[in-house]
Amino acid sequence: MSAVTDTSSAAGSPAAEARQISKRYGKTVALNEVGIRIADGESHALVGRNGAGKSTLVSILTGLQPPDSGEVSFGGEAAPALADRDAWRRRVACVYQKSTIIPTLTVAENLFINRQALGTGSLISWPKLRRRAADVLGEFGVDVDPARAAEDLTVEQRQLVEIARALSFGARFIILDEPTAQLDGPAIERLFERMRSLQDSGVTFLFISHHLQEIFEICQAVTVFRDARHILTSPVAALSKDGLVEAMTGEATGLRDGNTRPAMTDQAPVVLDVDGLGVAGAFDDVNLQVRQGEVVGVAGSASSGKVALAEAIVGLRKPDSGSVQVTGRPVRAGSVPAALAAGIGFVPQDRHKEGLVADLSIAENATMPIAHRLGRFGSISPRRRRELANGMITSLAIKADGPDQLVSGLSGGNQQKVVMARALSNEPDALVLIDPTAGVDVRSKQTLLDVVDQTAERGTAVLMISDELDDLRTCDRVLVMFHGTVIREVRSGWTDNELVSAIEGIGESSGD
């Protein structure tokens, strides 16, 4: 270890430390004067809700981008220059959520990319390369054939190869960015085993996860970020699960206290009936029913399968099993036109991708599913379309010059309202919403949720897929999904902590 001692700690230099880091992207502040100190030999957790600044910190700690201000050090020494990739790789390695394996090359070549074993002259010696790759994989106990093409590896094997590659550079500080998100239970256990044994041999980890249970299982210290700020750093043992959740969510920032609708009765007829629905690799055997006028939330982490569930219901994905019925009639699986015809309205996850055609007008976007009703023999009457769109602009309080304005010129909140208008255009019996208030301002959020309320009051069954507590507060009940199954149902009147713990998997250990 380096002889430099840090005055703030008697325990010697930390494996890695970031001080007073700030980073902006345009107007958005990604990190605001944050710091983190990872002691040598510990597994340190970094947690925070989406947008807290975790990914930005990772890219700064691995030297992929510079901070606007602040400094990074490893083992008490200042970080190397950004251009010196090799120096960075000797100090820190990261297994990103996005793979840094090159799928078209073999495992062996991936391990030694840009530093292939050389034989005579400066020719690459393939036998030597394969031998060294086998040595590295053997040393770290990774059971993968080095001659295999990397694209054929499973997620687990891919991660192990990346970890072995990091260690073969001599890095003893490794960042794992949500390594468990794509793994199943037994694979997570095997990963933890490996982390523990590596930790015993002196490797330091920064572990990022949305599953708080895992942090209590594997980490000694935890740092919480919220809204680009550092909230706390504490030994895991000194922190209760509730305390951790509270640090992540902060004081309740909710706009709404529940919904304004009358309480649901069990007499209301079932409108949306999902029976045993499953998509291989995403979710399995999901049953749910939404009654007339009811709003049901579905919450869960990114890997829970909730988005795939919604997409299977509306026909964007073809389910492998199960069926969907609307008002008692089965809906043909895997067909969006069939879902529309059956009376399902839909707000997709990403308005830029599936929600809107940016260079078309508000009127064209909002009336897209009902174009056949706008005129005879396939023609479209612009007058009729403008009338309809004007009605939507008023009812959704869309701020625009008029129905002919292009949606690309609208703010995010107003764009989202156009997506909502499109979903409501065919007066659906069942409305499926994925993250309906993602990336919109407070006022638009209020309007959108009011519209959801009003739509339900008119008798529509609403299924709302979201992690936003404000969205979920509108719901009569919330189903929590975890690793592809519904694990809990929470009735209206839940506390934030209760719901977040359920979403983050506390009490539902991923391992068993």
Added chain:
Amino acid sequence: MVTETSTRATGVAAARPKLAIARLRDFALVPAIIVLLVVGALVAPAFLSTGNLINVLQQQTELGLLVLAEALILVSGKIDLSLESTVGFAPALAIALIIPKASHGLGLGLPEWTGIPVCLLIGALVGLFNGFLILKLRLSGFVVTLGVLIVVRGLQLGFTTGQNLFDLPLSFTYLGTAEWLGLPASVWIFAAAFAVGIVALGYFRQGRSLYAIGGNSDAARAAGIRTDRVIWTVLVIGGLLAALAGLLMAGRLGSVAASQGQNMIFTVFAAAVIGGVSLNGGKGTLFGALCGVLVLGLVQNILTLAHVSSYWYQAINGAIILVALMLSRITSGKAQD
């Protein structure tokens, strides 16, 4: 969760046989070439004569050099349409700088020895310019090289006023017609270029970095590969090889037509794709690309010997491309996009 685990397990098991096929893919065209040789021998006794086979090779040298250039560029995940215009432009300008105005030259009267170096330099400069637009200005490679294709062809038409150049310097005609050790010089150059390329892409870090960049450029950058510099180099080499192809073509035909190289890029892509080079980058070998060139050359030669009307060539070449694509879809088992 139980089902999830079991699907993953089957995924591992299924992965093994696919690998063997992926490796065979490099040699997939060798049987096809053998079949073509047999068919050729049956169709016409003259086919297997040394003279005819050398003839096939010589006719494919120019296409082969372009395919080599395009394969390098495709493997690194880029695309260059402008190569076909460089084939005409580079030799035309190099010659025009030498020959007098009376022979449609520019009347600058550069010494004859400048012909070959200037021709190659022009090709390299076109590649350099492509690289500037794609890497510095961050423009779309497809559209950039489409634009350059049109501009460069237009420049050639401009300074030659659409005329063919006949008055070639000796150095040009020499390379196109000379024989070394019983084989045309152009065949030697073609073979040497592929040999260097195959060794570079198989056994040099710089060559391997092309695959890394084409396979996952972010990962390559994170591994310390200077991705922009490598791609720029590849684009310059591509222009250089295109100029070399133009030089050999000019020498073989004894003139530079205003349309020299025109429409060749389609055949270039066909040969590369038949040879297993992926348009998505990171995949394919130069040996495969070479086989693609040979297949197209042999088919053409057999059709000629079998007295098939040349009006049918285009339909047959197109059909070969489609069949090759379907075969690779079946062998790789993966959807193409």
